[in-house]
Structures are given as C-alpha cells and as structure tokens.
Amino acid sequence: MFSIVLNIIGSLFHLYVAARLYSLAPVRKRIPAPAWWIGALLVWLLYIAGVHIGDQALDWRWWPGQFALTWLGITFVMSLCLLVADIASGFGFWWRAHTQKIRGAGALAGISLAAFALFQGMRAPVIVEQEVVMRDLPQALDGTVIVAISDIHLGAQRRSEWLARRVEQINAINPAAVLLLGDQVEDNPIGEPQLAPTLRGLRAPLGVWAVTGNHEFYGDAETTVAQFEEGGVRWLRDRQVELAPGLVLAGIEDIGAAMRRDGDITGGLARTIPAATATETKAATILMSHIPAAAIIEEASARGVDLMLSGHTHGGQIWPFSYAVQKRFAKYAGAYDVDGMTLYVTRGAGSWGPRMRLWQPGEIIKLTLRSPTAA
Template sequence: MFSIVLNIIGTLFHFYVAHRIYRLGAVRSRVLAKVWWLGALLVWIVYIVGVRLGDEAIGWRWWPGQFALTWLGILFVMTLPLLAADIATGFGWWWKARAQRLLGIAALVGVLLSAFAIFQGVRAPVIVEYELALPKLPAALDGMRLVMVSDLHLGAQRRADWMAARVAQINALKPAAVLMVGDQVEDNPLGEPALAEVLRGLQAPRGVWAVTGNHEFYGDVETTVAEFEQGGVRWLRNASVELAPGLRLAGIEDVGRAMRSGGDITTGLAGVLPLAANEATILLSHIPAAPVIDMAAARGVGLMLSGHTHGGQIWPFSYLVQHRFPQLVGQHTVKGMNLVISRGAGSWGPRMRLWQPGEIVLITLRMSSSKP
C-alpha cells in the first residue's frame, strides 16, 4: 500500500514539475517537445522501477531504489516554489506579463533548495551541546560528558568507513559514555566485517550502550545486535545498569511495533522501572512516545533521550511529524524531566535534509540546584 501511494504521489510530482519547467521559454526554445517528454517518461520509468525494487541495504538494488527516493525528495522540493508561483499567477491566467519570470525564479529556487538539501544530507553531522541539571546526580559526577547518537541508518549509503569518521568525531569529545539511541541500521544488518573494529575504536571509559529502534526490526534484529556486540556495544533491551555510582542508565526495546498494533507501549518501561527512581536516572527510548514520556517523568527519570523524528528531515514535514510527536527535536522539560530528542546523525529515504544537518549530541551533566 505504501508503494502504491508513493507511486501515485511521485508520478504527480514528476509530471507536474516536468510540465511547468517545459513551459519556460528558455527550455522550449532549446529542447523539442518529443525529446523532452520522452526523457521525462524514461526518468519516470526508472523512478517507478526503483520504488519497486526498494532500498536494499547491501545489494545492487540500492542504486535504483536510492535514486527513486532522492528523485522523490527533489521533486517535492521543486514542487513547493513552482506551485507557489502558479498559485500567485493563477496558473498563467492572470499577471501574464510576469508569469514566465516568476515560474523561472521558482524553478531556480527549487534547484537551489534541492542542492542545499542534498548538501545538508551528505555533510558530516554537526555537534550540538546541552548542559543539563540532573536530579539526584552525585557531586562526584558533576560535569560528566555523555555523547548521544541516534538514527545512524547504517546501510548501503553509510558503511563502516562513514561510521569510522563518526567515531573520530565522538572520540574528540572525550565522553565518559556513548549512548546509541536506536535505528543504528537502515533495515538489514550491515554485514561488513570492518564494522566491529570501527566500533571498538570508540573511547568511552563507562561503555558504549545502545537500544533498538524501529528500523532494527525491519531486518534481522538479532543479527544486528550481534554485529554491534562484536564491536563492544552493550544493548539495553528492557534493562538497566549502574553507569556510575549513583547514576542509573535504563533502556527500553523499541515501541514502534506496539504503537502500530495498538498495544501497550509502556510495558517495557514498567518492567525496567517498577518504582520511582531513588537515584539519578537516564532513560534511552528511541521513539519519544507520549505515554513513555509521561510514565518516565512520573517514575522519577531525570533525563530521557530519544531520536526517531529526524526533526522532520525535509521541511515542511516537520509540522506533520510534530503533530504526532509534539516535542519534535531539541531539549524540553516535561513534568520536571529533561527530554532531549536528536534529529539523528543519518537520514532516512533521500539523503536530504532541509533545513538542518544531522547531529551528534554532547550532554554535560550537572548537579541539580533545586532543593527537595
């Protein structure tokens, strides 16, 4: 069903953009109509084939699949200014003297925005820093540095060499621990022997910890878990550990499947934190679902870390994502609990981001100044 909808939307975008660009005199005067539309048809066929083949993590099918997703992203970004120009001119029915000029400007804006979105999608993630007061944090841990990284989406686009560059970024921050908050892979296990060695390069004296995201379950989750464990990553699958004396780290299994089926998404958290926390507690939950946020706050979690939203990834989808997840990205306070949602280091679908690039989050913990 998703592919059918994608095909319909992509087809409408494709031929709309092709039609509006061919209305430009500079294009019509240089390209024969039959050549233009034959080219448009061939590109559309490649797009449809790519959607059909899918975005396989390893195989050759990735190439047409990735082209299809990137082309869809470009078409969407191109459609925004073109449609705005058409609405302003009544699709050429009024303001005729300037309709061509506006359409040309819109096409140029669409090309520039698409190029910028691709640049933001392929560039290295930036470092975003937060300094947060954590209730019940022992004085000895004041100033502890943690690196949070989510939504790596390792796969055909991002392999072990890309991850090696991220390891160098993370190590430069000198964290006490690295927290991987879900969607480490695109779908399937990476299947690249070099990954384990790369992950073992992470320098964090209090360990590298991970929770699953929804994408881990789109492939063979147990193989993915094993691949990361070979690299020294320890998973928190509805479990908690003492990260340091007086500081507990808890992690829950991804709640995406329960959300889709209408099940109880707080079962894992209830098992991990059956009672109110009596020590400083950090919770890793890939999806910032409202019931999980509310229960975590009620049970004394001081800091919850999530990803999943990608910050909307391509504007204006951020508004749609925010309708589902009101705390879209960044730092929030919910019922006295700190909540940090990362837009992720990687991306899903087209390797495009509009407006913000991917991010790696550095968190410095501070003692809470509030009195009991």
C-alpha cells in the first residue's frame, strides 16, 4: 500500500515539475521537447524502480531506493513553490505578461529550498543545550551532564563511519551518561564489524543506555540489540536502573506496534515505574520513551518522572509536514513543562526517507541536570 501511494504521489509531483519547468522559455529554447520528455520519462522510471526496490537494503539496492525518496522530497518542495507561483499568476490566465517571471521565480525558489533541505539533512547534527531542574535531584549531582541522541537510523545511508563522527561530537561534551532514544537502525541490523568498536569509543562513566524504537522492530530487533550490546550499550526494555545515588534511569519498550493496533501502550510504563516506587524512593527519575504519545506523557508525569526524553517525530523533518506531525503528537519538538515534569522531544540526529530537513538540522541534546536545592 505504501509503495502504491508513493507511486501515485511521486508521479504527480514529477509530472507537474517537469511540465512547469519546460513551460519556461529559457528551457524550451535550449532543449528540444522530445529530449526533455524522454529524459523526464527515464528519471520517472528510475523513481518507480527505486520505490519498489526500497532503501532498506545494505547493498547496491540502496542507491535507486534512496534516489526515489530523495527525488520525492525534491519534487515535493519544488511543487509547493511552483504551485504558489501558479496561484499568483492564476495558472497563466491573468498577469500573462508576468507569468514567465513569476513561474521562473517559483522554480528558482524550489531549487534553492530543495538544495537547502539537502544541506540541512546531510550536515552534522548540531549540539543543543538544555538545563533541567529535577525536583528530587541530590545537590551532589547538580551540574551532571547527560547526552541524549535519537533517530540516528543507521543503515544504508549512515554507517559506522558516520557514527564515529557523532561519537567524537559526544565525547567532546564529556557526558556522565549517553542515552540512545530509539531508532538506532533504519530497519535491519547493520552487521558491520566496525559498529562495536565505534560504540565502545563513547566515554561516559555512568554508561551508554538505549531503548528500542519502532524501526528496530521493522527488522530483526533482537539481533540489533545484541550488536549494540557488543559495543557496550545497555538496553532498558521496561526496566529501570540507578545511575547514581538519587538518580534513576528508566526505559520502556517501543509502543509503536501497540499504537498501530490500538492496544495498551502504558502497561510497560506501569511495570517500569510503579506508582508506589515513584513516591517512596524520592529519587530523581529520567524516563526514555521513543514515542512521545500523549498517554505516556500524562502517565509519566503522574508517576513522578522528573524528565522524559523522546524522539520519533524528527521535528516534522520537512516543512510543512511538521503541522501533520503536530496533529498526531501535540508535543513534537523541543522542551515542554507537563505538570512539573520536563519533556524534551528531540528532532533526532538522522533522518528518515529523503536525507533532507526543512528547516532545522538534526540535533544532539546536551542536558545539564540541576538540583532545586543547589546554591
């Protein structure tokens, strides 16, 4: 079904952009119509082939698959700009003397925005700093620095070499702990021998911890878990640990499958942070949950969680999809206060589908924990 939708939508974008670009006088004068439309047909055939091949494979099949998704992103952005130009010119029925200029401006804007989105998607994620006051954090832990990173989507697009550069970024922060918030892989386990040594390069005295995301379960999740464990990563799958005296770290298994079948999504949280424990221990609690579902957020706050960390949304990744994402997840990017609990939903360090971001780049979160009793 998904590939059928991509076939139809992508084909419409492609045809619209090709037709509008060829309506520009400078293009028509330089390129004969047969050559233009034969070229457009060949690109469309490559797009269709890529949709059916997909970009999950870790061999040569990634290239046509990734081309298809990237071309979809490019033609989507260009279609938006060209549509604005068409509306402004009444699709050529008014302002006829200016139609070429308006349409040319739309084409230039589309090309520029698509290039910017590609740049934002391929550049290194930025470091975003956030201070969090935690109600029950002991004064001795005031100033503790934790790094959170989500949605790295290792696979055909990003391999261990890309991850090694992120390890360098993280180590430069000197965190006490590193938290991986899910979607560590695109789908399948990447199976690279360099993965484990790269992960072991992370320097964090309180450990490197991870929770599963929905993409782990699109492939062989248990193999992915094992491969990351070889690199020293410890998984929190509906369990909690004491990071330091007075500081608890909890993580729940991904709830994506339960959400798709309208099942129970809070059971894992209830098992991981029993209500009695949340009130009796008086420890500051950090919860890792890949998906920032409203029910999880509300339940976490009710159970005394001080800081909840999520990803999944990519911050919408390509505008204006951010509006659609926000309808699904009201709290979809940045920091929120939820009845005294801080929720941070990160845009993620990688991307899904087209390696494009409009407007914001990927991010790695540097969290400085603060105690309310610190001087």
